[in-house]
Amino acid sequence: MKLDLVLRQVHRSEHTLALALSALAARHKADHEIHHVALDLADWSQDHLRRLAAAGTRYGIDLNPDPSTEALTTPVQEELGELLGRRPEPALILLMDLRHLHRVTAGVSLDWELLAQGSQATKDKDLLALTQRCHPQTLRQLRWSNTLLKVLAPQTLAT
Numbered sequence: 001m002k003l004d005l006v007l008r009q010v011h012r013s014e015h016t017l018a019l020a021l022s023a024l025a026a027r028h029k030a031d032h033e034i035h036h037v038a039l040d041l042a043d044w045s046q047d048h049l050r051r052l053a054a055a056g057t058r059y060g061i062d063l064n065p066d067p068s069t070e071a072l073t074t075p076v077q078e079e080l081g082e083l084l085g086r087r088p089e090p091a092l093i094l095l096m097d098l099r100h101l102h103r104v105t106a107g108v109s110l111d112w113e114l115l116a117q118g119s120q121a122t123k124d125k126d127l128l129a130l131t132q133r134c135h136p137q138t139l140r141q142l143r144w145s146n147t148l149l150k151v152l153a154p155q156t157l158a159t
Contacts, residue, residue: 003118003127004059010111011052011063013104017141018045020104024097034094034148041141045108048134055130091156095149102145109138 021042028034046066053065112135119128 003115003122003124004056004061006111006115006118007052007056007059007061007127008063010108010115011049011056013108013111014045014048014052015067017101017104017108017138018042018049020101021045021141024101027097028090028094030090031094037144041144044137044141048137051130051134055127058126091152095152095156098145098149098152102142102149105138105142105145109135109142112138 021038025035025038025042028038049063049067050065053063056063112131116128116131116135118124119131
């Protein structure tokens with residue numbers, strides 16, 4: 001796989017992650033910790049998108065540095081979140097949303113790893129530095145969703 005293709009893939013997957021985090025924040029707005037942390041993590045992905053776009057120019061790739069990361073359905077997600085907050089199963093929906101987020105984030109982490117490996121193989125120090133800056137944040141995003149899954153799953157699934 002050429003580095004320009006991997007660079008495009010990382011950009012696409014980071015955008016998907018930013019959208020997933022924004023949707024999670026909107027849908028679970030009533031849970032202030034989930035809402036605010038998800039928005040902060042979406043900001044990390046937005047920063048990654050800008051950095052990837054800047055790196056793309058060196059490869060002749062036009063990547064959008066600031067694609068919309070507000071889910072098109074944000075108002076719907078917020079309304080749904082309010083409705084769900086009055087029902088007994090919001091914890092189960094949060095668990096399902098976190099499962100989805102975890103899978104998306106794992107894919108982004110893999111894409112960063114592929115870009116890092118390609119950067120090392122081609123001795124592209126700038127691209128390698130980008131992966132070394134952004135991939136650890138993606139791993140933190142992954143650990144956040146994993147930790148919440150581990151904390152919420154037992155009580156949610158046992159009741």
